[in-house]
Amino acid sequence: MNRECDKELCPVCGEGHLAEHQDECEVEYRGRSERLPSVYSRCDVCGVEQTTAAQARRNKRETLAFRKHVDGLLTGQELRDLRERLAINQKQAAALFGGGPVAFSKYENDEVAQSEAMDRLLRLADAMPEVVLTWLRDYAGLPDEAGVHVSRTYTVEFPQSTVTGGADVWCDFLAEESAVEGVMLRSGNAANEDGSDGPVSVIG
Template sequence: MKKQLCPICESGFLHSEYELTEVEHQGIKGTIKSYYSVCDGCGCEQANATDARQNKRAMIAFKKQVQGLLTGAEVRKLRKQWQLNQREAARVFGGGPVAFSKYEADDVMQSDAMDKLLRLAAEIPAVMERLKSLSGQAF
């Protein structure tokens, strides 16, 4: 991985760090890792784009947990169990061509309806087969 030059002092390099941060969603408190970068030259702390993306994903994963939704890892496991790639899964379940990429990476939360549909298809194989046939795709 290429070292990133500090945009503040322009002589030091940024190193990724994290701290545990207390968060709250729907009245439930929890702790997530909050990422930031520290310059080895001037010591300034900042959140770059990568840090911000990791922080967003950690918060969305926490929200999924609080709301009882499947985690990104669980969605990925189901999709692989069904032997579908992300694009095929989106055709079967809806949500757009990159929906499963976003669900699995915890970039977005799937709707309650999508979560229920995924669970139903996992629980009842005939539901999955019917969804595949309704998609009009050959798998």
């Protein structure tokens, strides 16, 4: 690959222009190796090779995406696809899942790797979107699609115990992988006069 970088002058000789090139470099991580694309610029007069700040960011993103894959985490593109399946934008995703106002922009551009707990929560939301997003809206104090915030209670049934409480009960256990397996979850609407429970979901 070889293309002009907007006729940018070479900062070394001041005469030539920089042309972008792309090669492949082998990256090793945790016993895995893969050849990843690597971009850089070369002066058409003095021949000096250099990497601009923008090119360095692109190379870093390629490397981080590879590391995410090796670690079993969702890559930036997979995160973007997941968020779009949930029909929420990046700002809404940050409000629901946490991480800060620009977290999902960084996750999806492979600038930052999400934690394992965040990754599990996202995968769970993808598998059970209606249930998990409702709980997360309760936990964050956000309104539902109709613009109404309803306080709900949940019964979380663990193999050895049962806990009843608000959305925080469920969210507090999400980070514990061992606690999630085999859990039965029942949601009830506090506004219902009969206090009836919603559908039951089993995880694990």
